[in-house]
Amino acid sequence: MTGIDWGFILNQTLARSLDLNAAVYALAAVGLNVHFGYAGLLNFGQVGFVAVGAYGMGLAITLWQTGPFVAVLMGIGFAVVFALLLGIPTLRLRADYLAIVTIAAAEIVRLLARSTALRDVTRGAEGLNEFIGPFRELNPFNPSLLYGIGPFQYRGSQFFAIVIGWVVTLITLLLVWQLMRSPWGRVVKAIREDEDAARALGKNAYWYKLQALILGGVIGGLAGMVLAIGNATIQPDFFVAPLTFFFWLVLILGGVGRVWSPVVGSVIFWALITFMRNLGRALVTEGLIPTSIMDTSQIDQIQFWIVGIALALLMVFRPQGIFGSREEMALDAR
């Protein structure tokens, strides 16, 4: 018995809150924010865009031996095509059709990627690995050294992807911020509020919704590419449906329809998860929680319960999220 190592727990919590996953979740949630927060589109399959972006980039290299930049463009292209496939048939219909189609389509992407029929292309459940070479060559950091300050120390191989992740997130946020203060953003928000009013005023609602779907989808695709570069692998079974709900959680936590909120949401989400996980482990290994109640292998499940409870509390006490405006929420009720 050495007592709970609070220093270690705190260190871990801080480190993970800015780690690769935090950047990936933030990006994916920025995409959702464009969809739902600004355009009012219900996308329950954001993970599909993440997967499509990752696979687009990976396949460009493994199949066609492109360079890394062309590969990224391919990833973006895949996300655009995926958005068109989902949007063209559904965006003229009621909002729920898109929601249904996105859930299904994201699962189809995952099942296709791991199917034996496409084994020669996607390598099935094994996933893609050989795409990473060109990116490793670009990495200016020494893979075996640690980079960063204080608790935020990352190995060179990871650090590269983390930097890319946050830089891309920052650029994306600036893009979203500019769009949403422009007349383009005004039309998109108007469509969210009342599509018919926008149409009566001469706005082609269908076309704007399609643009928003593409934009948010491409941002999701970028999340997938950052993830693939950081993990040096693209595994189909990483892109499971619950991931979409974590992206939603991140968005709601930060506050829907605010430019910066997905970043704050993601950082807090990862800090919370890491803290719970490490605290739980410490409590069990220190014998403060008897193994008859819970052992370390069950911690990963418990942490999500606790996150769920935390989210429920948030909804009760601050339904607008951390950044959202209560005033705007109240308008919905009128």
Place this chain on the structure above:
Amino acid sequence: MPAETTTGADVLAAVPHEPGAPKPDPIVVVDGMRKTFGGLVAVDVDHLEIQRGVITALIGPNGAGKTTFFNLLTGFDRPDTGHAVFDGKEIDGYRPYQLAGLGMVRTFQLTKSLTKLSVIENMKLGAKGQLGERFLPSLVTPLWRRQEREIEERAMELLRRFQLDHMRDEYAGTLSGGQRKLLEMARALMVEPKLIMLDEPMAGVNPALTQSLLEHVKRLPTEEGATVVFVEHDMDVVRDISDWVVVMAEGQIIAEGPHSSIGQNQAVIDAYLGAHHDAPLDADQEEEWLREDRLELGDVPPRREEP
């Protein structure tokens, strides 16, 4: 008769008081337009012309098909059959945004204010041909800054006229029902419409605002050069501002004429009261009956009080 409407009435002086009457300069011509919902014939208009530059009232009992007819004309709904011409152009199959682009703008029976946009943003949305509404140009503020300023000036001018300028930065969702109607009308004017179609613009507006709203509508033809079609149940309002009245019942146009001719029209009386009435109505009786008609149907919009 109010002075503002005499020009409109003059133009229509020679037009016969009968359904489908041809007009000297129609901005809208409708032929054989039919729309059914299941077995119900909601709209069945043989022929209708709407005169340019005047104020036309479209009246009729609840469920007559007025809103549906608006929806068909403005592209929000597709007719089963039929044919429409707007400003000399065939518009069959046009989508709402295309029609707005041609200058046909409508408001809705249930007000559609964009609650989480500010009043001024609501207004600016209405302006046509905004470069900043295109994706790539929107990224470069200098490309659209000047246009945005011009639009904002025009918007403020309209807001002042509609006495909403003090609300410019409030969320539209915080406005009262009447103010929302005002905002919706002002916003429609931002489109610079040739034809503005108002579906029950006075419903739910308090008496103090009704007068100012009416004044705005009256001035639209002269000040904005817009033709106005409006749906209204309150006969006071119809009398006050319309140059011409079109009466719908069960989907069909059953009468047309200046408001003075409508109260005497047997088809209209039958439509509102059921077929067994024979005495022509004077204005007060007619109004009372119209009012009872609404009461029976349990759908009374808040209306202005009698002075």
